[in-house]
Amino acid sequence: MTQLYGLYGITDSELLPNDETLLDSVQKALEGGMRILQYRDKSSDTTRRLRQAKALVALCHQHNAVLLINDDVELAKLSGADGVHLGQGDGSPSQARAALGAQAIIGVTCHDQLELAQEAAAQGADYVAFGAFFPSKTKPNAKPAPLELLHTAQQEINAPVVAIGGITVDNAHQVIDAGAQMIAVVHALFAAADITAQARAFNQTFNRIED
Numbered sequence: 238m239t240q241l242y243g244l245y246g247i248t249d250s251e252l253l254p255n256d257e258t259l260l261d262s263v264q265k266a267l268e269g270g271m272r273i274l275q276y277r278d279k280s281s282d283t284t285r286r287l288r289q290a291k292a293l294v295a296l297c298h299q300h301n302a303v304l305l306i307n308d309d310v311e312l313a314k315l316s317g318a319d320g321v322h323l324g325q326g327d328g329s330p331s332q333a334r335a336a337l338g339a340q341a342i343i344g345v346t347c348h349d350q351l352e353l354a355q356e357a358a359a360q361g362a363d364y365v366a367f368g369a370f371f372p373s374k375t376k377p378n379a380k381p382a383p384l385e386l387l388h389t390a391q392q393e394i395n396a397p398v399v400a401i402g403g404i405t406v407d408n409a410h411q412v413i414d415a416g417a418q419m420i421a422v423v424h425a426l427f428a429a430a431d432i433t434a435q436a437r438a439f440n441q442t443f444n445r446i447e448d
């Protein structure tokens with residue numbers, strides 16, 4: 238079973254606009270050691286979303302990686318994905334659990350608010366996500382979150398903690414040192430010239446030897 242730890246890649250339909258670039262880029266990230274992926278396509282093209290989600294499930298499973306679906310519990314169920322990532326407007330973790338079953342991985346966006354994470358964990362979320370820790374190219378208007386929140390969350394929340402927002406190979410150590418078990422990355426991973434090397438570099442940040 239895949240651990241909820243390390244690099245957590247998130248796809249972006251603007252950066253990866255067609256099936257070929259999506260699957261090719263994800264394959265490269267998997268070759269670099271990414272074991273958690275979220276399919277994030279905010280469009281209403283249901284045919285494309287189902288086709289791409291199913292293809293990503295197959296590809297991720299070939300590499301012992303998990304595929305989570307952003308926003309959409311129904312798509313997670315139809316595609317055979319391993320779980321779902323819920324924003325604050327995307328339904329509750331308990332509703333998602335009822336739809337997807339006990340084995341499903343359910344993550345919840347908590348912005349900069351510890352209370353949202355407490356609520357999500359109490360409802361059975363498998364991880365909680367805070368952000369944005371740095372200025373994000375993908376979501377420039379995301380509300381900033383302070384690094385200290387990760388320290389507090391690690392101590393007080395009974396679920397693994399994800400950090401998101403503007404994370405790069407250069408700043409990843411800041412959120413990891415502050416308590417993040419996973420780093421969720423769009424641009425610095427999927428816009429990289431060498432996605433495999435970049436995925437490897439992100440995961441190495443977790444393994445680096447302390448001075």
Ligand SMILES: Cc1ncc(COP(=O)(O)OP(=O)(O)O)c(N)n1
Binds near residue numbers: 323346368
């Ligand atoms: C791991 C992770 N954390 C946060 C988000 C953001 O979710 P949300 O606030 O619902 O925003 P959208 O991604 O739906 O635009 C995420 N997707 N993944």
Ligand SMILES: Cc1nc(C(=O)O)sc1CCOP(=O)(O)O
Binds near residue numbers: 348374
């Ligand atoms: C989807 C998303 N949610 C955020 C939040 O703060 O909740 S930041 C973000 C975008 C993350 O992309 P990048 O790694 O390119 O900054």
Ligand SMILES: [Mg+2]
Binds near residue numbers: 308322323327
């Ligand atoms: Mg959402």
